[in-house]
Amino acid sequence: MMSTAKWSPALLLGxxxxxxxxxxxxxxxxxxxxxxxxxxxxAWANMVAHTEQHFGSEDDGMLSTGYPSxxxxxxxxxxxxxxxxxxxxxxxQGQLAPVRQMARELWSWFLRHTQSQDAALALHxxxxxHGEPTTTM
Ligand SMILES: [Fe+2]
Ligand SMILES: [Fe+2]
Numbered sequence: 144m145m146s147t148a149k150w151s152p153a154l155l156l157g158x159x160x161x162x163x164x165x166x167x168x169x170x171x172x173x174x175x176x177x178x179x180x181x182x183x184x185x186a187w188a189n190m191v192a193h194t195e196q197h198f199g200s201e202d203d204g205m206l207s208t209g210y211p212s213x214x215x216x217x218x219x220x221x222x223x224x225x226x227x228x229x230x231x232x233x234x235x236q237g238q239l240a241p242v243r244q245m246a247r248e249l250w251s252w253f254l255r256h257t258q259s260q261d262a263a264l265a266l267h268x269x270x271x272x273h274g275e276p277t278t279t280m
Contacts, residue, residue: 145254146247148172154257156265160204164197165257172253175246184234187242191227198224201264208271216260223252 150169155162171193175186198220205213227249230242 145251148176148250148253154254156257156262158265158269160200161261161265161268164193164200165253165261167193168197168253172246172249175242176250180239183239183242184231187227187231187234187246190246191224191231194224194227201261204268204272205264208268210264210267212260212263216264219256219260223249 148169150166150173154165154169156165171186171190175183175190178186202213202217202220204210205216210216226245230245233239234242
């Protein structure tokens, strides 16, 4: 099912620092999706903490290499992270339904984002940080 978080090698982008973050994202989101009501707030807090780090390191990569599409990509990060933080606040007040819904929807967002914004960024970072030729692919 499209909404069930599950890591797959098909998600690999060929840039290890991003692939590692994405594997962790899938694992933590799967835990949040499967969490009991009692465990959900902590599982979501783990998800938010991971995502701050994951998006933050992509944002740093864009800024430090002068990535041309950074504003659109960073905007997507900011919007999603803000929603996740709102969810965390709601979960802290005992409102779990919005977080449950977000946990389902976040996986399809992630698949789209990874295959578009992140795929382009991974290619850019491989080239600029590892000197791969820009004429191939
Ligand atoms: Fe990412
Ligand atoms: Fe991203």
